[in-house]
Amino acid sequence: MARTQHDTDRNRERITDEDGVAVESALVGDDLELSYPTSEETIVDCARLDVPEGAVTALVGPNGSGKSTLLKALSNHLEPEAGTVRIHGEDLESFSRKELARELGVLSQENDSLGSITVEDLVYHGRYPHRGFFDGIGDDDREAVERAIELAGIDAIRDTELGQLSGGQKQLAWIAMVLAQETDVLLLDEPTTFLDVHHQFRVLETIRQLNEQKGVTVAVILHDISQAARFADYLIAMCDGELYDWGPPEEVVTEALLADVFGVEATVRYEPELQVLPKRALPDSN
Numbered sequence: 001m002a003r004t005q006h007d008t009d010r011n012r013e014r015i016t017d018e019d020g021v022a023v024e025s026a027l028v029g030d031d032l033e034l035s036y037p038t039s040e041e042t043i044v045d046c047a048r049l050d051v052p053e054g055a056v057t058a059l060v061g062p063n064g065s066g067k068s069t070l071l072k073a074l075s076n077h078l079e080p081e082a083g084t085v086r087i088h089g090e091d092l093e094s095f096s097r098k099e100l101a102r103e104l105g106v107l108s109q110e111n112d113s114l115g116s117i118t119v120e121d122l123v124y125h126g127r128y129p130h131r132g133f134f135d136g137i138g139d140d141d142r143e144a145v146e147r148a149i150e151l152a153g154i155d156a157i158r159d160t161e162l163g164q165l166s167g168g169q170k171q172l173a174w175i176a177m178v179l180a181q182e183t184d185v186l187l188l189d190e191p192t193t194f195l196d197v198h199h200q201f202r203v204l205e206t207i208r209q210l211n212e213q214k215g216v217t218v219a220v221i222l223h224d225i226s227q228a229a230r231f232a233d234y235l236i237a238m239c240d241g242e243l244y245d246w247g248p249p250e251e252v253v254t255e256a257l258l259a260d261v262f263g264v265e266a267t268v269r270y271e272p273e274l275q276v277l278p279k280r281a282l283p284d285s286n
Helices: 068-074 097-103 118-126 139-152 167-179 195-216 224-230 255-260
Strands: 007-008 012-016 021-032 044-052 056-060 084-088 104-107 185-189 219-221 234-239 242-247 266-268 275-281
Touching: 012 068, 021 068, 021 219, 044 068, 044 219, 044 234, 044 242, 056 068, 056 195, 056 224, 068 185, 068 219, 097 104, 104 167, 118 139, 139 167, 139 195, 167 185, 167 195, 185 195, 195 219, 195 224, 224 275, 242 255, 255 266
Parallel strands: 056 219, 056 234, 104 185, 185 219
Antiparallel strands: 007 012, 012 021, 021 044, 021 084, 234 242, 266 275
């Protein structure tokens, strides 16, 4: 889809929207071919991917469309078979693990099972990129942890062990840990999955607040396209390992997309705000 024009300026990646307004990209993937060592098939084939700087971008698509695989490549957890990923113009492979952790915060689905650690201790783990091996906790670390706990709204459970928390509380604790890294870019893999509606909105509102108050660039995988359209500035829609469409929600979310990508017949209303009204599941094309 030829929605944007590309060019590079002063080591920053730039795209232009349909009005010709330049938008800088924090993360860029070029000519990506992604697969896993256990599979000979290409899982994701993407000519160009942009995550605009200072915005919230949601990756949407059905299960198996390649969203998590793409996020692994963007976070340097999966080496591309071909192509490159750059953050602020620099190849991810040029960073050491600790250097990249100061630029890029990542919350994956595979969180370690830590039951006995307290919420506050977990959040302090987010400060590891900023400390030397023998360094103790400093004032900067304490201030960052306090800010993260406040932003995530978990002060009341800071002394509680993770094993005693509900799924929603635990997810907010992990998000606070990533916030304590104080990175300019944040990647989140399905942070609202398995949460009740209250905690889904708590998580999304925390992400939105972080973006608006701190200017953090966010790329987040979401299953609910209505939530994605409401909370994100841009959508990346994926289907069968390829990029189906990219752009603002009001341009991307169409009845054709819902049919082609999600296999759903739906009505899309754009006024007074974007709404998706599903009608029925379409017959499988297989």
